[in-house]
Amino acid sequence: MFSFETEIRGRVLIARVAGELDHHTAPSLRETLERAIEEADVVHVVLNLSSLSFMDSSGIGVILGRYKQLSAKGGRMVVCGLGPTVQRIFELSGLLKILTVAPSEEAALGALGVA
Amino acid sequence: MFSFETEIRGRVLIARVAGELDHHTAPSLRETLERAIEEADVVHVVLNLSSLSFMDSSGIGVILGRYKQLSAKGGRMVVCGLGPTVQRIFELSGLLKILTVAPSEEAALGALGVA
Amino acid sequence: MTLTFRAKSGNEALARVAVAAFAAQLDPTVEVLDEIKTAVSEAVTNAIIHGYPNETASGEIVVRAAIDGETLTVEVEDHGVGIGDIATAREPLFTTRPDLERSGMGFTIMENFMDEVRIESAPGRGTKITMIRRIDSPAGARETPVN
Amino acid sequence: MTLTFRAKSGNEALARVAVAAFAAQLDPTVEVLDEIKTAVSEAVTNAIIHGYPNETASGEIVVRAAIDGETLTVEVEDHGVGIGDIATAREPLFTTRPDLERSGMGFTIMENFMDEVRIESAPGRGTKITMIRRIDSPAGARETPVN
Ligand SMILES: Nc1ncnc2c1ncn2[C@@H]1O[C@H](COP(=O)(O)OP(=O)(O)O)[C@@H](O)[C@H]1O
Ligand SMILES: Nc1ncnc2c1ncn2[C@@H]1O[C@H](COP(=O)(O)OP(=O)(O)O)[C@@H](O)[C@H]1O
Numbered sequence: 001m002f003s004f005e006t007e008i009r010g011r012v013l014i015a016r017v018a019g020e021l022d023h024h025t026a027p028s029l030r031e032t033l034e035r036a037i038e039e040a041d042v043v044h045v046v047l048n049l050s051s052l053s054f055m056d057s058s059g060i061g062v063i064l065g066r067y068k069q070l071s072a073k074g075g076r077m078v079v080c081g082l083g084p085t086v087q088r089i090f091e092l093s094g095l096l097k098i099l100t101v102a103p104s105e106e107a108a109l110g111a112l113g114v115a
Numbered sequence: 116m117f118s119f120e121t122e123i124r125g126r127v128l129i130a131r132v133a134g135e136l137d138h139h140t141a142p143s144l145r146e147t148l149e150r151a152i153e154e155a156d157v158v159h160v161v162l163n164l165s166s167l168s169f170m171d172s173s174g175i176g177v178i179l180g181r182y183k184q185l186s187a188k189g190g191r192m193v194v195c196g197l198g199p200t201v202q203r204i205f206e207l208s209g210l211l212k213i214l215t216v217a218p219s220e221e222a223a224l225g226a227l228g229v230a
Numbered sequence: 231m232t233l234t235f236r237a238k239s240g241n242e243a244l245a246r247v248a249v250a251a252f253a254a255q256l257d258p259t260v261e262v263l264d265e266i267k268t269a270v271s272e273a274v275t276n277a278i279i280h281g282y283p284n285e286t287a288s289g290e291i292v293v294r295a296a297i298d299g300e301t302l303t304v305e306v307e308d309h310g311v312g313i314g315d316i317a318t319a320r321e322p323l324f325t326t327r328p329d330l331e332r333s334g335m336g337f338t339i340m341e342n343f344m345d346e347v348r349i350e351s352a353p354g355r356g357t358k359i360t361m362i363r364r365i366d367s368p369a370g371a372r373e374t375p376v377n
Numbered sequence: 378m379t380l381t382f383r384a385k386s387g388n389e390a391l392a393r394v395a396v397a398a399f400a401a402q403l404d405p406t407v408e409v410l411d412e413i414k415t416a417v418s419e420a421v422t423n424a425i426i427h428g429y430p431n432e433t434a435s436g437e438i439v440v441r442a443a444i445d446g447e448t449l450t451v452e453v454e455d456h457g458v459g460i461g462d463i464a465t466a467r468e469p470l471f472t473t474r475p476d477l478e479r480s481g482m483g484f485t486i487m488e489n490f491m492d493e494v495r496i497e498s499a500p501g502r503g504t505k506i507t508m509i510r511r512i513d514s515p516a517g518a519r520e521t522p523v524n
Contacts, residue, residue, distance in 0.1 A: 001254075023422045024386045030478065054393075054411070056418040057486055061478035085411040092469075092489055093482045116401075138275045139239045145331065169246075169264070171271040172339055176331035200264040207322075207342055208335045231382040231391060235399075244378060244398040251391040252382075 001053075004029055006036065011043040012114050014105065018051035023058040030062045037066060043075040046108040050081025059086075060093045067098060076100065078108040116168075119144055121151065126158040127229050129220065133166035138173040145177045152181060158190040161223040165196025174201075175208045182213060191215065193223040231295050237278045237288040237308065245274040245293050245306075252295045253302050256365040265343035266302070266363060272336040273306035273359045279327060281310025281357055302363045304344075309356035316349050378442050384425045384435040384455065392421040392440050392453075399442045400449050403512040412490035413449065413510060419483040420453035420506045426474065428457025428504055449510050451491075456503035463496050 002025035004017040013036050017029065036042050045066060049055070067077050078100040082090060090096045102108035109115070117140035119132040128151050132144065151157050160181060164170070182192050193215040197205060205211045217223035231252050235241045246267040253266055274291060282288040294305040313319050320341075325334035340347045344361040351357040378399050382388045393414040400413055421438060429435040441452040460466050467488075472481035487494045491508040498504040 020390060022389050022418055023426065024389055026478075054414060054418075056389075056415050056422065057480050057482040058422065058478075060480040060482055064480060065478045083411075084408055085415060088412075088489070089415070089482075089486060092485055093480060135243060137242050137271055138279065139242055141331075169267060169271075171242075171268050171275065172333050172335040173275065173331075175333040175335055179333060180331045198264075199261055200268060203265075203342070204268070204335075204339060207338055208333060231380065231388075233378060233380045233395065235378040240402050241378075241399075243401070244395060247398045248380065248391060248395040251394045252388075254390070255387050 002028075004032070006032065008036075008042065009109065010114050011041060012046055012109065012112050013037070013042045013044070014046045014048060014109075016048040016051065016105075018053075020054040021052060021059045021062075022054065022056050026058040026062050030065065033062070033066050034069065037069045037073075037075075043070075043073065044112045045070060045075070045077045046102075046105060046112065047077065047079040048081050048105045048108070049079060049083075049086060050105075052081070052083065052086060055086050055089065057089065057093070060089065060095060063095060063099075064093075067095075076112065078102050078111050080105055080108045117143075119147070121147065123151075123157065124224065125229050126156060127161055127224065127227050128152070128157045128159070129161045129163065129224075131163040131166065131220075133168075135169040136167060136174045136177075137169065137171050141173040141177050145180065148177070148181050149184065152184045152188075152190075158185075158188065159227045160185060160190070160192045161217075161220060161227065162192065162194045163196050163220045163223070164194060164198075164201060165220075167196070167198065167201060170201050170204065172204065172208070175204065175210060178210060178214075179208075182210075191227065193217050193226050195220055195223045233293045233295075234290055235293075237282040237291050237310070238285075239278055241291070242271050242274050242278065245291070246270045249293065249295050249304055253297070253365065256297060256300060256302065258365045262363075262365060266304070269340045269343040269347075269361055269363075270304060270306065272340050273304075273361065276336055276359075277306060277308035277310065277357065279330065279332070280313075281308035283311065300365050302365055304361045304363075305358060306361075307356065307358040312353040312355050312357055313349070313351040314353050316351055320349070380440045380442075381437055382440075384429040384438050384457070385432075386425055388438070389418050389421050389425065392438070393417045396440065396442050396451055400444075400512065403444060403447060403449065405512045409510075409512060413451070416487045416490040416494075416508055416510075417451060417453065419487050420451075420508065423483055423506075424453055424455035424457065424504065426477065426479070427460075428455035430458065447512050449512055451508045451510075452505060453508075454503065454505040459500040459502050459504055460496070460498040461500050463498055467496070 002019040117134040323334040346362040348360040470481040472479040493509040495507040
């Protein structure tokens with residue numbers, strides 16, 4: 001079980017990810033985000049992981065890849081909804097140092113200057 | 116994952132069952148209900164299955180056993196919260212014919228004359 | 231997939247979640263998945279209780295699952311005591327273990343929840359249950375196979 | 378338990394839920410179970426992607442899990458290409474498949490989420506990962522074994 005929905009608010013793409021993110025399910029998320037970030041009007045991404053029930057290092061790959069894509073165009077990525085295990089995976093992989101972590105989706109949007 | 120809680124309301128024992136009811140988890144439910152029904156002041160049982168995520172024929176055994184115990188002392192059993200698969204198991208085994216099925220715990224209590 | 235485990239109570243859940251996780255690639259509805267889990271749970275419980283009634287000398291159970299097109303085949307095999315009279319065992323409400331509050335509905339549930347149930351058994355040799363279920367993927371919901 | 382399945386993407390979930398269902402008998406906390414699932418997912422994903430890079434000729438993966446007291450041991454074995462330089466493979470961020478957006482964090486996660494990780498591998502022969510994790514049952518929460 002894996003699914004996600006995306007929403008555009010101004011220059012921010014919000015992706016809400018649910019279920020199990022692994023090697024098998026990662027490609028669909030990657031492709032959608034990759035294409036969305038290629039659009040000129042999307043500058044920042046908010047990744048809401050509060051409904052994620054599982055993630056392994058395949059998730060790191062997708063997130064890091066999109067982070068680089070965003071950095072290249074001067075955008076930022078803000079994540080929220082990290083469970084304890086996902087938090088540790090972010091920590092171990094250094095993602096915590098380069099991404100902004102927000103306590104909620106609203107806070108994440110706030111950090112990007114969107115009401 | 117299997118758990119249940121019981122509550123006594125007048126002469127009715129309410130048992131709320133959650134998780135997976137199978138051969139491995141059935142004994143704990145059986146023993147608790149068996150002992151409770153042996154008490155003089157418990158006459159009827161309401162079985163709330165709305166949080167049950169799985170049940171196989173081991174559940175039929177426990178329920179039928181308690182039904183017989185109750186019938187012997189003139190009591191009734193009312194069940195509520197049947198999911199579609201559990202409903203079919205009840206149907207196949209004939210439980211639907213001998214038990215009262217109520218749409219909710221309140222309705223079940225109502226059927227037994229408890230407010 | 232093939233799953234081998236000890237015939238001990240507590241492993242029923244292991245068997246049914248493994249088959250469910252395997253069957254998930256056909257995108258069954260939640261209800262179809264519940265029915266498959268229930269049928270597997272019946273067959274595995276039988277192997278544990280009836281196949282190896284002597285708890286201290288419990289043996290191994292093998293569960294095999296395979297998918298061919300939209301058809302799931304599940305085998306549950308034990309090398310326990312076997313069934314003498316298969317026709318009687320299949321009858322609704324027939325059980326040799328009323329003392330354990332068994333209901334005798336195991337085979338009836340397997341037959342109702344799966345499209346086909348085959349029983350091969352010989353006293354002293356063990357029992358193999360083969361269950362077949364066709365799973366229609368909901369239109370459009372089935373993703374193209376990755377790899 | 379022993380679980381054997383084809384080295385194809387989609388089976389990572391099967392392997393981790395089976396091991397989690399098996400480990401459940403030690404009553405781990407949700408977090409400990411998540412960590413075990415993650416470590417298993419890393420090892421199985423590696424076997425699928427790296428062990429059998431040639432998708433059409435994919436082989437079998439064997440996952441074994443055993444419990445001894447409060448210690449869970451999980452083995453993930455493939456008979457694929459094997460690892461030439463194990464020390465380098467273990468390094469954080471080292472990956473031979475950046476093209477697949479692999480992060481090179483698989484072994485690091487296994488090592489952080491399990492108490493011990495052993496790698497046995499030989500080029501052309503395959504790889505066996507052995508992971509050990511002690512699970513302290515929460516006081517009182519562990520039920521007395523049934524059967
Ligand atoms: N694997 C098995 N090994 C030996 N006997 C079995 C096995 N499975 C079923 N049986 C026999 O068939 C009978 C009917 O099985 P079933 O319909 O599942 O009902 P129940 O498990 O409630 O007894 C059992 O009581 C048992 O005698
Ligand atoms: N089962 C395996 N078979 C062959 N090579 C492997 C296997 N597991 C790991 N490797 C090698 O070790 C490297 C590091 O693995 P890992 O730390 O899990 O990172 P990643 O999977 O992200 O590449 C892999 O890139 C691969 O070259």
